[in-house]
Amino acid sequence: MQCCSMFGLIFPDGRRCTRHQSPEDRALIADLDQRAQTVGIVPGGPRGWPYGANLYVMARSDLIEWATRYGLRLSSTHNESLRWLRRGAGPVSYDSDPDDSTWQDHVTHWTYNRQPACILSQPYHLSSGALARLAHLESDPDLQVFVGGPSWYGHHTGLQTMSIEVWRQDILHRIFSR
Numbered sequence: 001m002q003c004c005s006m007f008g009l010i011f012p013d014g015r016r017c018t019r020h021q022s023p024e025d026r027a028l029i030a031d032l033d034q035r036a037q038t039v040g041i042v043p044g045g046p047r048g049w050p051y052g053a054n055l056y057v058m059a060r061s062d063l064i065e066w067a068t069r070y071g072l073r074l075s076s077t078h079n080e081s082l083r084w085l086r087r088g089a090g091p092v093s094y095d096s097d098p099d100d101s102t103w104q105d106h107v108t109h110w111t112y113n114r115q116p117a118c119i120l121s122q123p124y125h126l127s128s129g130a131l132a133r134l135a136h137l138e139s140d141p142d143l144q145v146f147v148g149g150p151s152w153y154g155h156h157t158g159l160q161t162m163s164i165e166v167w168r169q170d171i172l173h174r175i176f177s178r
Helices: 023-039 057-070 081-086 128-138 169-177
Strands: 108-112 115-121 143-149 163-168
Touching (some): 057 108, 081 108, 081 163, 108 169, 115 169, 128 143, 143 169, 163 169
Antiparallel strands (some): 108 115, 115 163, 143 163
16 A cells, blocks of 8 residues: 555554545544544644644544643644743743753643643753753742653654643642632
8 A cells, every 4th residue: 555655644553544544543533533622623724733643643632631631722822832821820020041942842832711721842852951941930839840741742653752741830720629
């Protein structure tokens, strides 16, 4: 099936063909596309699958599971990061830092009840400067930082990424109080 090796979603067994999908494959994709809408993803629309999940079936499944666990929705915000997250949670005092570029890779922004809630980054590695920057962010009482949890980006490909979640503390408290 040479014609199929470059097109379509990649399934866990490595298949990536839209023409030769089984009825079960099509049903799985349709189910994931429908469930995606509950977390703010509109497949084929302006807020489609983020990079990684647009390519890998298992990344889609893991993304939906992660976002659903917390009641989150994908934000249409791009490239605002910490300023976006801090909105409404006290003074915005974070200027861009060169070390942000090493921990902010494959970034998505998530809301909870339409409020900025979490920045999820899934980098391949962290520099010592990035670790220091994350420690500085962790010292902020309005933020909660989690480093090293499971990542939905890339791990289905053999590429190892880590998860970095930067949460607004007030939102995280509301999520775990429900």
